[in-house]
Amino acid sequence: MEFHQLRYFCAIADSGGFSRAARLTHVSQPSLSQQIHKLEEELGAQLFDRIGRTVRLTELGRAFLPRARALLSDLEAARSAVAESSTSITGSVCVGVIPTIAPYFLPPLLATFSRRYPQARVTVVEEITPLLLERMRSGAIDVAVVAVPLQARGHEFQTFPLIEEKLYAALPKRHALAKRKSITLGELHDEPFLLLRDGHCFRETAVAACKRARVQPKIIFESGQFSSILSMVCAGLGVSIIPAMALEKRNGCQFVPLEDGRATRAIGAVTLNGRSLSRVQQAFLTHLTAKIASKPAHPAQ
Amino acid sequence: MEFHQLRYFCAIADSGGFSRAARLTHVSQPSLSQQIHKLEEELGAQLFDRIGRTVRLTELGRAFLPRARALLSDLEAARSAVAESSTSITGSVCVGVIPTIAPYFLPPLLATFSRRYPQARVTVVEEITPLLLERMRSGAIDVAVVAVPLQARGHEFQTFPLIEEKLYAALPKRHALAKRKSITLGELHDEPFLLLRDGHCFRETAVAACKRARVQPKIIFESGQFSSILSMVCAGLGVSIIPAMALEKRNGCQFVPLEDGRATRAIGAVTLNGRSLSRVQQAFLTHLTAKIASKPAHPAQ
DNA sequence: AGAATGGATAGGCATTGCCTATAGGACTAG
DNA sequence: CTAGTCCTATAGGCAATGCCTATCCATTCT
Numbered sequence: 326m327e328f329h330q331l332r333y334f335c336a337i338a339d340s341g342g343f344s345r346a347a348r349l350t351h352v353s354q355p356s357l358s359q360q361i362h363k364l365e366e367e368l369g370a371q372l373f374d375r376i377g378r379t380v381r382l383t384e385l386g387r388a389f390l391p392r393a394r395a396l397l398s399d400l401e402a403a404r405s406a407v408a409e410s411s412t413s414i415t416g417s418v419c420v421g422v423i424p425t426i427a428p429y430f431l432p433p434l435l436a437t438f439s440r441r442y443p444q445a446r447v448t449v450v451e452e453i454t455p456l457l458l459e460r461m462r463s464g465a466i467d468v469a470v471v472a473v474p475l476q477a478r479g480h481e482f483q484t485f486p487l488i489e490e491k492l493y494a495a496l497p498k499r500h501a502l503a504k505r506k507s508i509t510l511g512e513l514h515d516e517p518f519l520l521l522r523d524g525h526c527f528r529e530t531a532v533a534a535c536k537r538a539r540v541q542p543k544i545i546f547e548s549g550q551f552s553s554i555l556s557m558v559c560a561g562l563g564v565s566i567i568p569a570m571a572l573e574k575r576n577g578c579q580f581v582p583l584e585d586g587r588a589t590r591a592i593g594a595v596t597l598n599g600r601s602l603s604r605v606q607q608a609f610l611t612h613l614t615a616k617i618a619s620k621p622a623h624p625a626q
Numbered sequence: 627m628e629f630h631q632l633r634y635f636c637a638i639a640d641s642g643g644f645s646r647a648a649r650l651t652h653v654s655q656p657s658l659s660q661q662i663h664k665l666e667e668e669l670g671a672q673l674f675d676r677i678g679r680t681v682r683l684t685e686l687g688r689a690f691l692p693r694a695r696a697l698l699s700d701l702e703a704a705r706s707a708v709a710e711s712s713t714s715i716t717g718s719v720c721v722g723v724i725p726t727i728a729p730y731f732l733p734p735l736l737a738t739f740s741r742r743y744p745q746a747r748v749t750v751v752e753e754i755t756p757l758l759l760e761r762m763r764s765g766a767i768d769v770a771v772v773a774v775p776l777q778a779r780g781h782e783f784q785t786f787p788l789i790e791e792k793l794y795a796a797l798p799k800r801h802a803l804a805k806r807k808s809i810t811l812g813e814l815h816d817e818p819f820l821l822l823r824d825g826h827c828f829r830e831t832a833v834a835a836c837k838r839a840r841v842q843p844k845i846i847f848e849s850g851q852f853s854s855i856l857s858m859v860c861a862g863l864g865v866s867i868i869p870a871m872a873l874e875k876r877n878g879c880q881f882v883p884l885e886d887g888r889a890t891r892a893i894g895a896v897t898l899n900g901r902s903l904s905r906v907q908q909a910f911l912t913h914l915t916a917k918i919a920s921k922p923a924h925p926a927q
Numbered sequence: 928a929g930a931a932t933g934g935a936t937a938g939g940c941a942t943t944g945c946c947t948a949t950a951g952g953a954c955t956a957g
Numbered sequence: 958c959t960a961g962t963c964c965t966a967t968a969g970g971c972a973a974t975g976c977c978t979a980t981c982c983a984t985t986c987t
Contacts, residue, residue: 356945368708371902378953378964384904392704403693407669464682601672603685657976679933679984
């Protein structure tokens with residue numbers, strides 16, 4: 326049983342004849358005859374009585390007609406549902422973001438996105454990069470905003486660069502170097518360091534910067550968030566390295582740009598390669614990249 | 627979009643892979659690949675994400691899946707509804723019958739039929755033959771029980787002979803010939819005749835019998851039913867011709883068989899040629915012919 | 928690294944759906 | 958009653974297509 330057979334059946338039932346139906350469906354009359362015969366054979370019963378030169382539904386055909394109609398209209402409904410869902414911006418986006426980006430970067434973007442696409446439902450997952458990537462692989466997360474480049478195999482994910490921000494040394498206000506215009510990590514080689522816990526990729530970024538400056542940081546405290554670290558810095562317990570977006574006005578804290586030109590953090594949006602994005606998801610990604618382009622990459626302190 | 631594509635789609639979604647689905651559906655993996663590609667192309671969107679060597683539904687595919695399932699199960703439902711309705715004896719039969727047969731012949735048959743097929747709904751239409759035939763042509767009546775043979779073109783209707791009954795002269799009890807074992811119409815040529823109204827085919831039967839006996843009946847009364855006529859005969863107003871099944875015990879009336887060997891009425895079941903009968907309708911027809919075979923064609927007076 | 932697994936692609940074959948032409952019935956008009 | 962017409966069924970041919978095998982390519986497991 327095929328859809329076109331059902332179409333022909335309905336057309337014949339509606340128009341009351343094979344020839345009339347043939348004109349309606351733009352199919353030759355013999356084709357209709359043939360397909361209805363096939364259908365009748367498959368069902369093991371006649372759908373039409375051919376009496377004289379008129380055609381009339383059998384009782385069975387009369388019973389079958391509404392079902393055939395329902396099938397056809399459901400087919401149409403399914404087809405147009407697909408068409409609709411590929412034009413309308415509806416549905417949900419699940420965006421993953423690492424903790425060192427989440428509080429500074431995402432909120433304003435989410436606000437504008439929700440205002441622009443009220444139908445869209447956005448959920449945010451805040452995890453460290455490897456967990457985000459794993460959830461991307463499993464399909465739970467659609468887009469991730471993380472530090473780039475990724476370590477993962479080059480072609481497993483697709484990266485959309487967003488911004489690159491400078492790194493700053495965070496010093497207690499009364500620190501000897503706190504008034505400097507810029508600073509090198511070498512100048513801090515004796516200071517106690519406050520860094521993020523292992524697992525946070527920004528820790529690697531900071532450690533890498535230290536390594537470039539041939540500094541082996543003395544880590545005396547590890548935390549999961551910058552605000553804790555900054556509080557410690559204010560209290561004069563040590564120094565830290567902070568990305569531009571995490572700078573916040575604090576009484577006891579001073580931020581000095583690192584001289585190292587490579588001391589930056591690049592942030593990008595990442596999607597699983599080969600994964601098709603729905604319209605909302607695509608829109609979200611576009612929203613990210615577009616909005617960022619018009620945003621200052623290095624906001625003043 | 628075709629049913630087999632939907633089947634493949636569901637199989638792949640269920641089994642989680644083309645190869646697995648290929649084993650399930652007994653179709654080669656390339657065929658599945660091909661058909662899904664076609665489907666995706668027609669819909670203008672991907673249904674699956676092929677990531678690495680795993681396959682996962684896209685959001686759209688996830689939305690499409692229940693619709694595809696519904697279509698397939700509705701198809702199955704339609705198919706089995708047809709199968710069921712061609713095995714189960716359910717539904718309605720509309721049987722037409724002429725007034726000169728209806729009261730005598732049908733009631734016991736309807737009773738046994740209804741007892742045997744309680745699901746069946748039988749409706750009876752009582753009309754004169756030409757109207758019954760017209761309603762057969764329009765499909766309103768499924769089977770008609772009428773006097774045969776029909777005048778109509780030989781192949782328009784199909785006839786199933788049921789019984790052939792003798793004709794009787796109905797005479798007032800005190801009529802001179804009332805005690806005879808048999809009688810010819812010639813012997814009644816001067817009598818006033820009470821006959822059925824024009825349109826009733828038994829009138830033609832009776833008139834034909836008279837014509838054979840070279841009698842021109844003097845018709846003094848016409849009615850639509852035998853019981854009225856018999857009452858008149860009882861009252862001594864005239865004589866009549868009555869088929870065997872219409873004989874009823876009456877005080878003032880005597881029935882004498884006609885000698886004319888051809889003075890009979892044949893009754894048959896008739897269906898429109900080319901018209902397919904449902905199971906109930908077929909069962910009713912069978913019931914008619916079968917039950918009749920075991921019935922005495924000429925019940926004693 | 929090599930083997931195994933899974934999907935995509937290419938090419939060939941058989942099926943099939945549609946076409947035109949025509950047969951054959953049945954209704955209609957002269 | 959016959960010619961004409963209107964309808965469905967059939968026959969035959971052609972192009973499209975669904976399925977197959979063989980193979981490729983990427984991924985994943987050992």
